[in-house]
Amino acid sequence: MEVAYRIHLTAILDVNRFLLKQGLPFRGNDESSNSLNKGNFLELLDWYSLRNEEVWKKVNQNAPGNNQLTSPKIQKELANACATEITRVIVDDIGDNYFSLMVDEARDASIKQQMGVVLRYVNKNGHVIERFLALVHVPDTSAISLKNAIDCLFTKHKLSLSRLRGQGYDGASNIRGEFNGLKALILKENPYARYVHCFAHQL
Structure with missing residues (x-):
């Protein structure tokens, strides 16, 4: 049996x-x-x-x-x-290395706000890797809500914000101001998390 x-x-x-x-x-x-x-x-x-x-x-x-x-x-x-x-495999591959954070937001079919989170890092073989980590529902797209969602996600996967060395967001959303506040909140906690504008949305 x-x-x-x-x-x-x-x-x-x-x-x-x-x-x-x-x-x-x-x-x-x-x-x-x-x-x-x-x-x-x-x-x-x-x-x-x-x-x-x-x-x-x-x-x-x-x-x-x-x-x-x-x-x-x-x-x-x-x-x-x-x-x-x-x-788990992605988080283990990152280990104690530095990594960057990329975030974008959108509404799903039920009009709920959701945030896509991608991590970029250099693996043990020296290759630059980008991995989709999670899709997180957020109550709204205010800076505090987005930051809280990222903090919860990092805590869940035992990732440290102190290891963050870069942050990048959708340029179109940035114009609306949704991510300006998030960028500032993360930089306040970790000044090494340099912001990189999403050039794909700037063209």
């Missing part, structure tokens, strides 16, 4: 990882059993199981009804587990 569950879970994780790596949506409009297109997750799992007899014996119709591991809730939990593991 344990071996069967492991095979089943591994197949589900393989499908999750593929969709996450490709940035593809999981859900379909009609995920019923007689649907011609049940969405990427279920269709890819079917395709995978048809090409691997061992997997076919353990997933879909052959798995117990209460242990399908295909519900939207399970999909989200596994995607979050993958995200947590990837974030």
